[in-house]
Amino acid sequence: DAKTTQPPSMDCAEGRAANLPCNHSTISGNEYVYWYRQIHSQGPQYIIHGLKNNETNEMASLIITEDRKSSTLILPHATLRDTAVYYCIVRTQGGSEKLVFGKGTKLTVNP
Amino acid sequence: EPEVTQTPSHQVTQMGQEVILRCVPISNHLYFYWYRQILGQKVEFLVSFYNNEISEKSEIFDDQFSVERPDGSNFTLKIRSTKLEDSAMYFCASSIRNNYGYTFGSGTRLTVV
Numbered sequence: 001d002a003k004t005t006q007p008p009s010m011d012c013a014e015g016r017a018a019n020l021p022c023n024h025s026t027i028s029g030n031e032y033v034y035w036y037r038q039i040h041s042q043g044p045q046y047i048i049h050g051l052k053n054n055e056t057n058e059m060a061s062l063i064i065t066e067d068r069k070s071s072t073l074i075l076p077h078a079t080l081r082d083t084a085v086y087y088c089i090v091r092t093q094g095g096s097e098k099l100v101f102g103k104g105t106k107l108t109v110n111p
Numbered sequence: 112e113p114e115v116t117q118t119p120s121h122q123v124t125q126m127g128q129e130v131i132l133r134c135v136p137i138s139n140h141l142y143f144y145w146y147r148q149i150l151g152q153k154v155e156f157l158v159s160f161y162n163n164e165i166s167e168k169s170e171i172f173d174d175q176f177s178v179e180r181p182d183g184s185n186f187t188l189k190i191r192s193t194k195l196e197d198s199a200m201y202f203c204a205s206s207i208r209n210n211y212g213y214t215f216g217s218g219t220r221l222t223v224v
Binding site: 034038041042043044045046048049087094096097098099100101102103 | 115142144146148153154155156159161166167169200202204209212213214215216217218220
């Protein structure tokens with residue numbers, strides 16, 4: 001699975017959009033981009049995933065560049081409860097079942 | 112919203128003792144997983160389980176570890192002879208199909224003394 005690179009930390013003001021970037025320049029055609037988050041020491045929480053089209057659900061939007069070498073997770077109106085470590089993970093459809101977690105981005109939402 | 116339930120939330124055990132960590136996955140899910148996170152470190156994959164057998168395991172998942180789905184609802188992780196370095200948060204997860212989003216439980220904190 002392709003390696004991902006994320007900034008170690010970011011800050012965001014409450015109520016504003018949080019845009020979390022992820023680079024995955026070695027991604028191949030059958031690899032999906034997944035986003036999870038981990039609030040304090042709780043279990044990771046699935047947010048969204050996509051292949052090449054932009055995706056939106058009730059939690060977030062995922063924007064994948066046309067060349068698929070990077071993506072951005074957007075939390076449209078961040079709240080204090082969105083403070084967490086956000087993980088961008090690339091995974092092959094039909095390949096290994098495991099999720100390989102990196103260090104992620106620690107997002108702090110400030111009042 | 113359906114949840115993955117893990118028990119106990121915290122377990123303290125003596126080195127060399129056997130422990131069993133329990134999980135109740137979401138009822139219609141078919142794929143089951145165990146992950147662990149040593150304090151301050153990354154979340155690490157241990158094992159995946161499908162159709163009543165292990166489908167993938169990591170190097171961490173050695174002969175001291177085993178998994179079982181004894182009754183169609185529970186999914187257990189057994190560590191036969193615990194070591195100090197097994198101290199970690201252990202997370203169970205399940206998914207309805209492979210390569211879909213997982214639902215994780217809230218974890219069991221295992222402390223080996």
